[in-house]
Amino acid sequence: MPLGASVKVTAVDCATGAEASVLGPLGAPQRDLERLALHKLQQRILREMDGLGRAPEKPTPEKGGRGGGGIIV
Structure with a gap:
């Protein structure tokens, strides 16, 4: 698939539906x-x-970490 001056290629595993793309x-x-x-x-x-x-x-x-200053809800 052309994207301006580059092209995108996607590989798909039919069994799992996993995808991987590269731009070149x-x-x-x-x-x-x-x-x-x-x-x-x-x-x-x-x-x-x-x-x-x-x-x-x-x-x-809860898991022994120091925490990041966020709020646990």
């Missing part, structure tokens, strides 16, 4: 951008399978 220059070879998007998608799937895709839990006062 309009003159970049399409195959190179496809390869990058596919590699990015594969890495995302591997991360999620290993459980590393989750953001680390932020410490809260």
